[in-house]
Amino acid sequence: MASVRRVCQVICIVFTLILLAIGGILLAATIRALMLEDTDYQYSAYEGGLIDDIPASYLETLPQIFADALKIPTVSKEPGDYDREQLLKFHQFLRDNFPNVFNSSFIKVEVINTYSLLFTIMGSDENVQPYLLASHMDVVPVDENKWSNPPFSGRIMHDPDIGELYIWGRGAIDDKSGVMGIMMALEYLVISGFQPKRKFYVAFGHDEEVNGYDGAYHISKTLLARNVTLDFLLDEGMPILEGVIKGMDVPVAVIGVTEKGWMRVKVEVEGEGGHSSIPPKDQVVTRLSKAIYNLGRYPQPSMFGTGPESDLFNYLAPKASWPYKLVFANLWLFRPLLEMVMSASRETNAFLRTTTAATIVRAGVKENVVPTSGYAIVNHRVHPAQSLEDVLQHDIDIIGDAKVKVSVDQQRAAHPVSPYGPKVPGWRLIASTLQHFFPKVVAAPGMLVANTDTIHYLNLTSCVYRFMPIFLDNTLIYTIHTHNERLPVSAVINEVRYYHRLILSADVDVPPIEDIRPGHRSGEL
Ligand SMILES: CCCCCCCC/C=C\CCCCCCCC(=O)N[C@@H](CCCCN)C(=O)O
Numbered sequence: 001m002a003s004v005r006r007v008c009q010v011i012c013i014v015f016t017l018i019l020l021a022i023g024g025i026l027l028a029a030t031i032r033a034l035m036l037e038d039t040d041y042q043y044s045a046y047e048g049g050l051i052d053d054i055p056a057s058y059l060e061t062l063p064q065i066f067a068d069a070l071k072i073p074t075v076s077k078e079p080g081d082y083d084r085e086q087l088l089k090f091h092q093f094l095r096d097n098f099p100n101v102f103n104s105s106f107i108k109v110e111v112i113n114t115y116s117l118l119f120t121i122m123g124s125d126e127n128v129q130p131y132l133l134a135s136h137m138d139v140v141p142v143d144e145n146k147w148s149n150p151p152f153s154g155r156i157m158h159d160p161d162i163g164e165l166y167i168w169g170r171g172a173i174d175d176k177s178g179v180m181g182i183m184m185a186l187e188y189l190v191i192s193g194f195q196p197k198r199k200f201y202v203a204f205g206h207d208e209e210v211n212g213y214d215g216a217y218h219i220s221k222t223l224l225a226r227n228v229t230l231d232f233l234l235d236e237g238m239p240i241l242e243g244v245i246k247g248m249d250v251p252v253a254v255i256g257v258t259e260k261g262w263m264r265v266k267v268e269v270e271g272e273g274g275h276s277s278i279p280p281k282d283q284v285v286t287r288l289s290k291a292i293y294n295l296g297r298y299p300q301p302s303m304f305g306t307g308p309e310s311d312l313f314n315y316l317a318p319k320a321s322w323p324y325k326l327v328f329a330n331l332w333l334f335r336p337l338l339e340m341v342m343s344a345s346r347e348t349n350a351f352l353r354t355t356t357a358a359t360i361v362r363a364g365v366k367e368n369v370v371p372t373s374g375y376a377i378v379n380h381r382v383h384p385a386q387s388l389e390d391v392l393q394h395d396i397d398i399i400g401d402a403k404v405k406v407s408v409d410q411q412r413a414a415h416p417v418s419p420y421g422p423k424v425p426g427w428r429l430i431a432s433t434l435q436h437f438f439p440k441v442v443a444a445p446g447m448l449v450a451n452t453d454t455i456h457y458l459n460l461t462s463c464v465y466r467f468m469p470i471f472l473d474n475t476l477i478y479t480i481h482t483h484n485e486r487l488p489v490s491a492v493i494n495e496v497r498y499y500h501r502l503i504l505s506a507d508v509d510v511p512p513i514e515d516i517r518p519g520h521r522s523g524e525l
Pocket residue numbers: 174208209210211236237238239241244245254262347348350351446449450451452477480
């Protein structure tokens with residue numbers, strides 16, 4: 001009897017100790033989250049003597065000019081296959097609409113490799129390191145029938161459900177928003193008599209959507225030949241995300257300090273063909289379909305917490321709502337939980353792992369002919385913490401069929417992590433300009449899940465940032481590269497004001513020359 005009591009006592013003590021330990025851990029986690037309330041990664045904007053009001057009379061003219069830019073179908077289809085005629089038309093459009101930029105005595109405009117554009121805005125002080133603003137003029141092709149408004153109509157429509165005016169068209173977000181935002185800001189700067197101390201460049205590639213080897217690559221070569229090094233570079237990237245990250249009631253600007261790698265895998269099957277009335281049991285299309293199905297069913301492993309994206313949550317935690325704040329502030333405890341939540345939606349899932357998308361599938365020539373070969377192209381965006389070899393091996397293992405040939409067609413590694421944080425001039429400028437107009441927005445470092453022309457500029461600076469100063473929710477994000485791409489008129493106005501202030505601030509908030517140079521260490525400073 002005494003021994004039974006003894007056992008019960010021991011069980012009670014162990015149970016109590018376990019409860020105490022759990023309570024202690026949760027208490028420590030809560031204290032950590034509460035302490036973060038005071039941590040503020042926001043930066044005060046440079047305020048000294050900047051006049052950043054653009055008069056309404058100028059801003060009012062912009063939506064129509066923006067809409068007109070979308071009417072020019074500068075479509076890129078494949079490397080080397082882009083619409084040359086439309087690109088030249090687009091150049092003329094820029095010349096017609098931004099005459100002050102093109103005729104300015106301190107702006108040199110160069111056409112690079114026939115279709116790309118490089119603007120050099122001379123500064124009066126040669127001792128200050130220049131910076132570069134980049135965008136691209138080409139757009140991806142359209143499936144015209146799926147659009148509610150024609151993709152190259154540049155129609156401005158009122159959405160009664162949302163109560164906003166939208167400008168419709170391919171490129172409204174990706175990336176004529178960048179080109180037009182920068183040009184509209186620059187035009188006003190010239191009109192208003194601005195003459196920079198600090199030199200800067202504006203680069204518009206013409207084939208970003210098909211790798212940028214004819215455009216940005218040549219722009220970069222031109223700059224390298226002139227021994228240019230940059231303080232920082234700002235290119236397209238993620239927009240300001242509204243309602244995309246669970247637990248963030250405030251908008252989040254995830255500034256890409258790196259971007260994923262890229263891998264194009266070919267999955268091929270050969271087999272027996274013949275008359276479709278006597279089909280073979282083992283058919284090429286069935287085998288290929290099974291392989292593609294399995295790639296989707298068994299995704300690449302989560303790399304969450306092993307890459308540069310972890311710091312994102314340190315930046316988000318102070319502004320997150322409860323109980324997410326507890327989770328974001330204590331990844332050591334809640335990583336698996338957060339991983340589960342993030343895996344559930346397509347945008348946040350892309351942050352965790354290498355993604356897999358079967359984008360091209362080809363087989364068969366006629367309905368009653370069983371094909372003897374077929375292939376699929378699988379596009380991976382590779383998480384920086386996973387090696388390209390591991391991605392391929394995963395595909396081979398998951399397909400698990402010796403009759404399916406899996407090979408790499410094309411690949412490129414993820415980009416190095418650029419320095420970020422309040423002490424990094426480029427980062428500070430981008431983040432503080434954001435805070436100036438939108439004090440509620442949280443700027444945080446992250447990984448761009450897509451790819452950009454920055455690959456060609458990596459040798460000009462180690463401070464490479466990818467970000468679009470436009471607010472987008474899930475609905476609009478899903479229109480990028482598909483039908484019904486559109487942008488609210490208010491976003492156009494806001495981005496012009498953003499670039500305008502960024503350029504003004506860059507001229508006065510100038511870093512000491514030794515601050516950050518190519519080759520310096522990455523991560524937070
Ligand atoms: C917790 C973090 C949540 C992250 C949420 C991610 C939401 C993603 C939102 C928007 C993505 C926008 C990407 C805009 C840049 C697009 C650039 C682009 O289309 N590039 C092409 C280049 C193709 C080059 C050919 N090899 C691409 O990536 O396909």
